[in-house]
Amino acid sequence: MSTSALELKDIYKSFDSGSKQVLDGLSFTVAENEFVSIIGPSGSGKTTLFQLIGGLEKPTSGEVWISGKPTTGSRGHIAYMPQQASLMPWRSVAANIELALQVAGVERKASGIAAREWLDRIGLLEYADSYPHVLSGGMQQRVSFLRALLSPQPLMLLDEPFGALDALTRQQMQRWLMEIWEQNKRSVLLVTHSIEEALLLSDRIMVLSSAPAVLLEEIEVPFARPRSPQLWKEPLFNELKQQIQDLLQ
Amino acid sequence: MGNKGRRSLHAIWPSALLVLILLAAWQLSVDSGLVPEWQLPSPITIVKEMAEVWPRLMDNASATVSLALIGFAGGALAGFALAAILHLIPIVRKAVYPLLVVTQNVPVIAIGPILTIWLGYGVLPKLILVWIVCFFPVSVAMLNGFKDTDPTLRNYMQMIGAGKWQLFMRLELPNAVTHLFSGLKIAASYAVLSAVVAEWLGADKGLGHYMILSSKGYEPARVFASVVLIVLLSLALYGLVALVEKLVIRWRPVKGEVRS
Known part of the structure; x- marks a missing residue:
C-alpha cells in the first residue's frame, strides 16, 4: 500500500491550558489523489485542524504525517486555498501565482511559465498582468485555486473556498473545480459547510461533532467519476444528504 | 488627461x-x-523685490535646497533602516521605541545650539538637525506599516510555509510602502523648514541666513521674499514625493481603499 498524503494520528488539542478542548482524539487519512471533505457545525475546530496540519499550531498530543513523514509543527508541506482569495493587492495576478510557487521553492523562471500557461488554460490569461482588484470574487478564487494547484506540495488544503461567494457563483465554481481536479488529480482536504458541495466533490466525507470535535461518521461517496453536475437528482445523493443532515442535528 | x-x-x-x-x-x-509699507510690504513690492535680488536669492536657495534634500534623503533612509531593525528584532523594539518617542519631544530649536557647540558652524550640525527631524515620521510610519498587515494574508503566507524573512520581504515590506509615503510626505514638509531653522543658528549661506540678514538690515520686502521662496520650495518637495508615490503605487484601486 502506498503512503497516505495525510495521516492524522490521535490528535488532541486544547487551549487555555486544557480548559478549552477543541479536538478530541481525531484520526483519519487522506490517500494519494483522494478528495476528502470535512463537514461539521461552526466552531467544530476546523480552523484549528487546518492550523495543525499547516504546522502553525502544535497538537497537545498526537501526530501529523504528510506523505509518510512526520510533520507535526513544521510548515511548508501543504498547498493552501483560504476562504478569502488572499491575493497580494500589490502583485499582478501572475505574480501572485508565482509568489506561492517561489515560497514553495519553485525556481523563478519555471514558476512564471507555469503561471501563464495555466492562466491561459482557465481563460484568465488576459488578466495575467492586472491587479487582483479588477477581478470578480469568483475569478479571484479561481486564481487562488490555481495558485494552490500549481504549488509542488502533494497535499492541498481548501478552507471553505467558496464560502464568501454568492450561491450562483458558488455552483459554477464547484463544477469548475471538479472538472479541473478530475483532470489533474491531487490529494485534497476540503473544509465546507455545504453538504451538497461535499457530496459533489469528495470521495469521502468526514462528519465532525461540535467542540470538542470527534469523528462522528466517515461516509464513502460512491458516485463514479467524472461526475455529472446533475448528481443532486439521484436518489442516493439525497439519501446521503439526509444522513449527514441527521448526523449534524 | x-x-x-x-x-x-x-x-x-x-x-x-x-x-x-x-x-x-x-x-x-x-x-x-x-x-505702513515698512511693516507689511505689499504683494507687488515683494514680487518686485524678489526679481531684484533674484540671483542672491537663488544662490542662498541652492544652499537651503541641498541641505534640505540631503537631510531628507538621509533621514528617510535612516528612518527606514531603524524601522526595519526594530520590527525584525522585537526586543530591540521594546527597548528603543519609547526612547524614540521621547527624542521627538526635544525641540529642534534646542538641539541646534548643542549641535553647534559640539560640531561648530559647518554643514554637519545643520545636516544632522534636518536628519533628526526627517527620520522620525518615516520610521514611525514604516513601523506601523510593518505591523498593519492583513491577518488573512499573513495566515495565508504562514500556511504555505513562508519563513520570517519571506514574510517580511513578500508581505510586510510591500504592505508598508503606502505608509512609507505618508511618512515621507510629512518628512518632506518638515525638511525645508528645519533646514531654514538650522541656518538661523549660524550659517554663511542659505535662505535662513538671508532672512536673518535682511531682518537685521530692516528689509521687510526681502524677508517676505525669502518666506515666499521657502513656502514654494517646501511645496515643491512635497509635490515631488506625492508624484513619486503616484508612480510607485499603481495597484491601489480607489484612494484610501486597499482591497476591493
Whole structure:
C-alpha cells in the first residue's frame, strides 16, 4: 500500500491550558489523489485542524504525517486555498501565482511559465498582468485555486473556498473545480459547510461533532467519476444528504 | 488627461479665488495706507523685490535646497533602516521605541545650539538637525506599516510555509510602502523648514541666513521674499514625493481603499 498524503494520528488539542478542548482524539487519512471533505457545525475546530496540519499550531498530543513523514509543527508541506482569495493587492495576478510557487521553492523562471500557461488554460490569461482588484470574487478564487494547484506540495488544503461567494457563483465554481481536479488529480482536504458541495466533490466525507470535535461518521461517496453536475437528482445523493443532515442535528 | 486636468481645476478654483481675494485685500490695505509699507510690504513690492535680488536669492536657495534634500534623503533612509531593525528584532523594539518617542519631544530649536557647540558652524550640525527631524515620521510610519498587515494574508503566507524573512520581504515590506509615503510626505514638509531653522543658528549661506540678514538690515520686502521662496520650495518637495508615490503605487484601486 502506498503512503497516505495525510495521516492524522490521535490528535488532541486544547487551549487555555486544557480548559478549552477543541479536538478530541481525531484520526483519519487522506490517500494519494483522494478528495476528502470535512463537514461539521461552526466552531467544530476546523480552523484549528487546518492550523495543525499547516504546522502553525502544535497538537497537545498526537501526530501529523504528510506523505509518510512526520510533520507535526513544521510548515511548508501543504498547498493552501483560504476562504478569502488572499491575493497580494500589490502583485499582478501572475505574480501572485508565482509568489506561492517561489515560497514553495519553485525556481523563478519555471514558476512564471507555469503561471501563464495555466492562466491561459482557465481563460484568465488576459488578466495575467492586472491587479487582483479588477477581478470578480469568483475569478479571484479561481486564481487562488490555481495558485494552490500549481504549488509542488502533494497535499492541498481548501478552507471553505467558496464560502464568501454568492450561491450562483458558488455552483459554477464547484463544477469548475471538479472538472479541473478530475483532470489533474491531487490529494485534497476540503473544509465546507455545504453538504451538497461535499457530496459533489469528495470521495469521502468526514462528519465532525461540535467542540470538542470527534469523528462522528466517515461516509464513502460512491458516485463514479467524472461526475455529472446533475448528481443532486439521484436518489442516493439525497439519501446521503439526509444522513449527514441527521448526523449534524 | 485633459479631462483630468479640467476636473482638478474644478476642484481647486474656490481656494484659488480665495487666495486672489486675500492678495487683493492685502495689496489694497497697503496702497490705501492702512498698513505702513515698512511693516507689511505689499504683494507687488515683494514680487518686485524678489526679481531684484533674484540671483542672491537663488544662490542662498541652492544652499537651503541641498541641505534640505540631503537631510531628507538621509533621514528617510535612516528612518527606514531603524524601522526595519526594530520590527525584525522585537526586543530591540521594546527597548528603543519609547526612547524614540521621547527624542521627538526635544525641540529642534534646542538641539541646534548643542549641535553647534559640539560640531561648530559647518554643514554637519545643520545636516544632522534636518536628519533628526526627517527620520522620525518615516520610521514611525514604516513601523506601523510593518505591523498593519492583513491577518488573512499573513495566515495565508504562514500556511504555505513562508519563513520570517519571506514574510517580511513578500508581505510586510510591500504592505508598508503606502505608509512609507505618508511618512515621507510629512518628512518632506518638515525638511525645508528645519533646514531654514538650522541656518538661523549660524550659517554663511542659505535662505535662513538671508532672512536673518535682511531682518537685521530692516528689509521687510526681502524677508517676505525669502518666506515666499521657502513656502514654494517646501511645496515643491512635497509635490515631488506625492508624484513619486503616484508612480510607485499603481495597484491601489480607489484612494484610501486597499482591497476591493
